[in-house]
Amino acid sequence: MKKYTLIGPFFQVVPMTGLPLKGAISDTQNQILPEAGILIKNDTIEAVGNFTELLSKYEDAHLIKLNGQYVCLPGLIDAHTHICYGGSRANDYAMRNAGKTYLEISKSGGGIWDTVTETRKLSMEELAQKTIERANHHLKNGITTLEVKSGYGLSVEEELKMLRAIKKANTITAPDLVSTCLAAHMVPKDYHGTAEAYLNKISTVLFPKLQEENLTNRIDAFIEENAFSKSQIAPYFEKAHDLGFDITVHADQFSTGGSEVAVNHEAISADHLEASTDKEIALLAKSNVIAMALPGASLGLGCAFTPARKILDAGGSLAIASDHNPGSAPMGYLLAQAAMLGAFQKLTNTEVLAGITYRAAAALNLKDRGKINTGMLADLCVFNTNNYNEILYNQGSLKPCMVWKNGTLVFDKQKN
Numbered sequence: 001m002k003k004y005t006l007i008g009p010f011f012q013v014v015p016m017t018g019l020p021l022k023g024a025i026s027d028t029q030n031q032i033l034p035e036a037g038i039l040i041k042n043d044t045i046e047a048v049g050n051f052t053e054l055l056s057k058y059e060d061a062h063l064i065k066l067n068g069q070y071v072c073l074p075g076l077i078d079a080h081t082h083i084c085y086g087g088s089r090a091n092d093y094a095m096r097n098a099g100k101t102y103l104e105i106s107k108s109g110g111g112i113w114d115t116v117t118e119t120r121k122l123s124m125e126e127l128a129q130k131t132i133e134r135a136n137h138h139l140k141n142g143i144t145t146l147e148v149k150s151g152y153g154l155s156v157e158e159e160l161k162m163l164r165a166i167k168k169a170n171t172i173t174a175p176d177l178v179s180t181c182l183a184a185h186m187v188p189k190d191y192h193g194t195a196e197a198y199l200n201k202i203s204t205v206l207f208p209k210l211q212e213e214n215l216t217n218r219i220d221a222f223i224e225e226n227a228f229s230k231s232q233i234a235p236y237f238e239k240a241h242d243l244g245f246d247i248t249v250h251a252d253q254f255s256t257g258g259s260e261v262a263v264n265h266e267a268i269s270a271d272h273l274e275a276s277t278d279k280e281i282a283l284l285a286k287s288n289v290i291a292m293a294l295p296g297a298s299l300g301l302g303c304a305f306t307p308a309r310k311i312l313d314a315g316g317s318l319a320i321a322s323d324h325n326p327g328s329a330p331m332g333y334l335l336a337q338a339a340m341l342g343a344f345q346k347l348t349n350t351e352v353l354a355g356i357t358y359r360a361a362a363a364l365n366l367k368d369r370g371k372i373n374t375g376m377l378a379d380l381c382v383f384n385t386n387n388y389n390e391i392l393y394n395q396g397s398l399k400p401c402m403v404w405k406n407g408t409l410v411f412d413k414q415k416n
Contacts, residue, residue: 004061005407008037009051011069011386015372016357019350022285022317030350032388038072040378043406048372064409069386073353074372075144075379075405077360078334080271080292080321082149082182083134084127084166087118089327093300102254102301102328103226112152112186115326119152119162127165128172134324134332135173140411141333142381142400144175147321147364149220151182154191156206159183163215174410178364180248181210184221184228184236195232203239211243222250223258230257237265246365252276253297263287269319269363273306274298281307285314290363292319293355295341296329308345319363320355336396349392378407 013036019025037051039058047054055063092110096102105111119127131148138146148169150162163179170177183202187195210216219240221233227250228236237247246268251258253272259280262270270284271292284291293306311318320341324332331337334356342352358370369377382402383391391398403411 003041004046004058005040005064006037006054006058006061007040007064007380007404008054008066010036010038010066010072010382012036012071012388013038013048013372014071014073014353014388015048016074016353017371017373019354019358021359021362023315024312025348025350025354027348027350030353036072038372038378038380040407043378045372045374045376045378047374068384070401071383071385071388071391072372073142073381073383073388073391074357074370074376075381075403076142076334076356077145077364077370078138078143078322078324078356079147079269079319079360079363080149080294080323081146081332082151082323082325083138083146083332084131084148084150084162084169085115085119085152085326086122086127086130087115087326089114089330092327093330096301106226111327113189115152116154116188120158124161124165124168127162128168131166131169131177132173135169135175135177138324138332138334139173139175139403139405140400141335142403143334144379144381144403144405145178145361145364145366145369146175147178147180149180149182151185151220154183154185154188156202156209159202159206160209160213160215163210164213167215174405178218178366179216180218180220181206181216182220182222184233186222186227195228196235199228199232199236203236207239207243207245217244217246218248219245220248220250223261224250224254230261233261237261241265248363252280256280259284259289262289268365271321272297273311274304276307278310281310281314281316284311285316290317290319290359292321292363293341294321294323294329295337296323296331299337299340300328300330305341305344308341308347312347312351317359317362318351318355319360320352321360333396335391339392339395342392343395349389352392378404380404
């Protein structure tokens, strides 16, 4: 059995190495490798460089010879999704377009609670299967790692059901699924108590079970008028922090306050930020919190985009995710959404690609992916083009033709 696998030659490899975690990035900083090969050992990258030189040095490697012009990116990372759910919110979408607000729809029986009701009807196995189907769809669009949230259970047992479904799905899907507990999505309508009491129950009963079953090491919460306030969430995040969970926050979507919570509780990321002002941008930029733009929610709700340009210019770190969910972001196509955000916010192509590769990896606290470099996972996303700029220029219509996960070809357009 051969020790190495050599793939190439690629017309261009875009390794995303040598770039900063924070702040603006010019396209001239992105060092593109021409006529390159990628050498893989088991599931990791052994070397990246000139294809002819690698072929000469590793002549006994298993060769996957590419005939044509191809560009290779690191496997894409979607660091914020809600793809474990039941039901549809097509009616919500119609009402929004007819003039109803997100809060009005929620108060009339739609919104998050509608999805909670439909999700609770499904068994763990049914939820796992739906998650698998959606994750496999993302794989064909170049996504090799997806974050997946709970939050449509909103009770100890129903949240456990969701997180067990995500864990089971992760044993079957080719993409890695990174689970997050979003039990603090809203106060469930069938809970007869205060928001504080609900959060206390979740933190004291559910958190230990998450650790016992190794279901997740990430805790999220929605800080908003129809969810939880800064003061209500503080003890919840303090308990999560004390137990060693990573923290992330749904922040500043409709009103500000969530980004302050993220900074105060040393969250890994603050996600949404559509309502963030210069004050919140400066606060985030001075911290280690990664700002995560969710352009899919802006497109689904018809609202402003995250002020991505200002965040980068202030020195912040920007990741970009799809927010794939049944309510506000049903499209679930990261590459198209990232390209649109770049056009509206005047982001360089390198800033956009950073947001869906190594900066997205950092938002998940993953240090082994997001770049094509020695020692990184061999997660590769390949496009049939001779210019990496074509990928964002086509705004999602140029789709990957091949995807490798952990050194294995898991999607080939010619065969699928």
